[in-house]
Amino acid sequence: MSNTDLKVKVWRGTQEGEFIEYLVPRNPNQTVLDVVTYIQRKLDPTLSYRFACRVGMCGSCAMTVNGVARWTCRTHVSQIVKGDSLEIAPLNNLPVIKDLATDMREFFDKWKGAVGFFKGDKTRHDDFAKVEPESTQRQLANAGIECIGCGVCYSSCEVVQSRPNYLGPAALNRAWTLTNDVRDVQQLDRLRAVAGDEGCHACHTQGSCTERCPKKIEPTASIAGLKKLVARAAVRGSKWGKL
Amino acid sequence: MSQGVLQAKLWYAQRISAMVLGLCVSIHLLIIFYAIRGGLTAEEILGRTQGNVPFAIFYEIFVLACFVHAPIGLANILEETFSRGFISRLLPWVLAALILVLGSTAVVGVYTGGNV
Numbered sequence: 001m002s003n004t005d006l007k008v009k010v011w012r013g014t015q016e017g018e019f020i021e022y023l024v025p026r027n028p029n030q031t032v033l034d035v036v037t038y039i040q041r042k043l044d045p046t047l048s049y050r051f052a053c054r055v056g057m058c059g060s061c062a063m064t065v066n067g068v069a070r071w072t073c074r075t076h077v078s079q080i081v082k083g084d085s086l087e088i089a090p091l092n093n094l095p096v097i098k099d100l101a102t103d104m105r106e107f108f109d110k111w112k113g114a115v116g117f118f119k120g121d122k123t124r125h126d127d128f129a130k131v132e133p134e135s136t137q138r139q140l141a142n143a144g145i146e147c148i149g150c151g152v153c154y155s156s157c158e159v160v161q162s163r164p165n166y167l168g169p170a171a172l173n174r175a176w177t178l179t180n181d182v183r184d185v186q187q188l189d190r191l192r193a194v195a196g197d198e199g200c201h202a203c204h205t206q207g208s209c210t211e212r213c214p215k216k217i218e219p220t221a222s223i224a225g226l227k228k229l230v231a232r233a234a235v236r237g238s239k240w241g242k243l
Numbered sequence: 244m245s246q247g248v249l250q251a252k253l254w255y256a257q258r259i260s261a262m263v264l265g266l267c268v269s270i271h272l273l274i275i276f277y278a279i280r281g282g283l284t285a286e287e288i289l290g291r292t293q294g295n296v297p298f299a300i301f302y303e304i305f306v307l308a309c310f311v312h313a314p315i316g317l318a319n320i321l322e323e324t325f326s327r328g329f330i331s332r333l334l335p336w337v338l339a340a341l342i343l344v345l346g347s348t349a350v351v352g353v354y355t356g357g358n359v
Contacts, residue, residue: 162323196247197322201254231255234248243248 006077008035010047011089014096019087032065032072032080036088036100049100056214059150063100064089069155071214091155107151110167114199115190116174120183129183141180144173144222146215153209153219165198169209169219172200176222179229187240191230195243200226253315260312267305292353299354306346314339 004026009019022039033051040047051061056074063072066080066087077086094102111117122129131138153169154160160168167175175194178184194200200223209219234243244252278288292298314335321331 192245192247194247195245196250197319199247201250227254231251231258234251235255243251 005084006035006081007085008039009085009087010036010039010100011096012047012099014098017096017099019089026077026084030077032063032070032075032077032086032088033061035077035086036063036072047100048098057148059148062091062150062152062155064092064155069152069212071150071152074214091151093155093157093160094151102151104151107154107168107170108149110171111149111174113193114167114171114175115186115193116171116178118178118181118184119186121185122183131182137180137182140225141177144177144217144219147173147217148215150214152212152214156208156212158206158208159202159204163198163202166202167194167199169203169223172203172226173217173219173222176226179226187238188233188243191233191238191240191243194226195230195234200230203227253318256311257315260308263304263308264312267301267308270301271305289353289356293356295354299350302350302353303347306342306350309346310339310343313342 005023006026008022008024010022011017012020022043024035024038024043027034033054036047036049037051040049049061049063051073052058053060054073056071059071061072062069064070065072065075066082068080069091070080072088080086088100090096090100090102094104094107097103120129147170149170151170153173157166157169159166172194175190179187179190184190196202203220203223205220205224207220210217210221213219229238230243232238233240278291317338318331318335321334325331
């Protein structure tokens with residue numbers, strides 16, 4: 001072992017398992033994904049993990065590094081290393097398939113559950129919808145639209161941890177961007193889907209999602225927007241009707 | 244009414260009652276500072292509150308805001324901590340009744356000075 005080696009503890013197993021320590025040479029500008037890749041290619045080819053683009057576009061390489069959910073491809077070891085140690089685990093709040101790969105089905109099913117998908121009523125024969133870039137709704141949608149579904153917010157959310165049925169920050173953020181999409185035609189269904197203690201009203205506004213989001217999106221603000229919109233729709237009605 | 248819509252309405256009621264409470268607590272604190280200027284005896288305080296209609300209305304609004312706000316919060320805490328069940332539904336209603344009865348009794352008491 002050279003004195004520049006990193007001591008990397010990596011989760012091995014499924015829900016049950018243990019941390020195994022590997023020694024990985026330190027390199028300049030090394031990312032956590034580089035470390036995991038080194039282990040898999042040079043030390044133990046049975047290590048399972050997930051990645052694709054390596055440049056922060058795909059959202060598939062998120063893991064829990066030193067206790068915090070992050071994109072491993074955009075996290076330099078030098079930013080987070082404690083002494084010479086790293087601890088790499090799969091994302092929290094999701095079932096572990098093997099080692100560092102989690103089962104994301106539940107996460108994406110909740111997007112669907114929150115009616116987090118677009119549905120319009122125009123056909124190819126209709127004219128384009130005209131949405132003013134400066135309009136309030138377009139601006140509100142813009143604030144949350146860049147989510148790539150990496151699961152960092154979901155994994156960081158204390159409410160997801162205590163309430164497994166809670167839709168979670170990513171799904172609710174997506175629902176919020178769609179409530180601000182003037183072309184969408186399933187607004188009441190969406191408001192019903194995100195109402196209540198499995199939806200936006202369960203959020204404790206602790207803000208871990210906002211703090212950890214690698215895209216600097218603020219799901220907490222989106223959820224606050226949904227809370228107001230849904231509650232008003234339930235009590236006074238909305239432009240789409242009453243809940 | 245679906246569970247979600249009920250939750251949304253309760254959230255709205257709690258939010259509005261929180262706004263009322265924020266105002267009431269501020270006024271309440273100012274009243275305390277004002278009331279203790281000349282001493283803090285029961286006679287002093289009852290002397291000011293007896294027959295004072297705006298005082299009674301203000302404090303009854305305070306009681307009503309607590310009546311709405313606190314039980315919803317308690318219900319949420321109980322449901323999140325122990326899951327939804329008979330106790331988590333019953334206790335908030337008990338708390339609501341206690342706040343309403345004890346609070347209103349106190350308002351009537353200081354308004355009349357105990358001479359009903």
